Amino acid sequence: MSEATVPVPSSLPVRLVRLYGGLALYGLATALLLESGLGNNPWGVFHQGLSLLTGMSLGTAIIVVGALVMLLWIPLRQKPGFGTVSNVIFIGLFADASMYVLPTPGHLVVEVFYLTTGVVTLALATVLYIGAGLGPGPRDGIMTGLMRLGLSVRTSRLLIEVTVLIAGWLLGGTAGIGTLVFALAIGPLTQLFTRWFPLT
Numbered sequence: 001m002s003e004a005t006v007p008v009p010s011s012l013p014v015r016l017v018r019l020y021g022g023l024a025l026y027g028l029a030t031a032l033l034l035e036s037g038l039g040n041n042p043w044g045v046f047h048q049g050l051s052l053l054t055g056m057s058l059g060t061a062i063i064v065v066g067a068l069v070m071l072l073w074i075p076l077r078q079k080p081g082f083g084t085v086s087n088v089i090f091i092g093l094f095a096d097a098s099m100y101v102l103p104t105p106g107h108l109v110v111e112v113f114y115l116t117t118g119v120v121t122l123a124l125a126t127v128l129y130i131g132a133g134l135g136p137g138p139r140d141g142i143m144t145g146l147m148r149l150g151l152s153v154r155t156s157r158l159l160i161e162v163t164v165l166i167a168g169w170l171l172g173g174t175a176g177i178g179t180l181v182f183a184l185a186i187g188p189l190t191q192l193f194t195r196w197f198p199l200t
Contacts, residue, residue, distance in 0.1 A: 015132040018197070019083050020090065022128030025121050027059070027094025032118030034058060035102050036111045039178030041122065041186070042165035043139060049171025059096030063088060069138040076145025081135020088138055115178045122182075123189035127197045 030047075033040045040048055043065075051061040066088035070080060105111045130136065139160070146156040169175045 015134060018128045019086060019132035019134050022125045022130075022132065023087060023090040024094045025125035026129065027091045027096075028098045029118045029122035029125055030058070030062070030091065030095045031098035031102055032114045032121065033178060033182070034174070035099070035104060036114035036118060036178055037105070037174065038111055038115045039174055039176030039180070039182070040168075041179065041182045042161040042168070044168075045173035045175050045179065046164040046168030046171070047173070049168040049173030052172045057096050058099060059092035059094075062092035062095055066092070066138045069142060073138070073141050073145060076142070076148065078141045078145045080138075080141070083129060083132055083134030084136060084138060084141065086134075087129065087136075091137075115181060119178075119182050119185050120189060123186055124193050124197075126190055127193040131194075131197050 030040075030044055033044050034048055039045075047058060047061045047065060050056070050065065051058050054061070056064070070084070070088065073080065102114075105114055130140070142160055143156045146159070151159070165175060165179070
């Protein structure tokens with residue numbers, strides 16, 4: 001089947017599989033990036049920093065931040081969907097579960113493997129859960145809300161990610177070479193995965 005003829009899922013069961021499969025992979029990717037020790041994605045830096053500051057688990061920090069971010073949807077006139085609420089709850093749960101079972105890497109080769117696998121997995125996860133068409137994640141909704149105010153996609157994304165990256169770093173989150181790798185690779189990888197998992 002050619003790329004142009006790949007069907008977009010329309011049945012609810014398929015969309016739910018994409019949603020929860022994507023959320024599970026996103027939680028795994030988040031744990032991989034953190035365990036690599038080479039640097040998280042911007043939101044991961046913030047979640048880790050909050051976790052270190054408060055003593056809560058990484059997953060709990062993700063859930064708390066997601067819930068608080070949804071409050072910002074109110075002035076931006078964003079409406080959550082079923083997938084939005086699921087995103088708030090389940091990514092954190094899957095992240096904590098993944099942190100529990102992943103062994104701590106003891107060698108640079110393993111750290112690089114964790115980093116590479118985490119970035120690739122996060123790109124796939126993003127395409128899966130957004131492509132389910134059941135509502136954007138709370139953090140994605142901030143971007144689309146800013147776009148409604150007249151900002152471009154690039155400006156909105158840059159503004160959000162630079163803000164949370166700096167805040168997370170100040171809280172003690174890990175920013176490093178992995179953060180740069182994520183910034184350079186996430187766009188092309190996400191675009192690549194849309195060939196096999198088209199967005200609705």
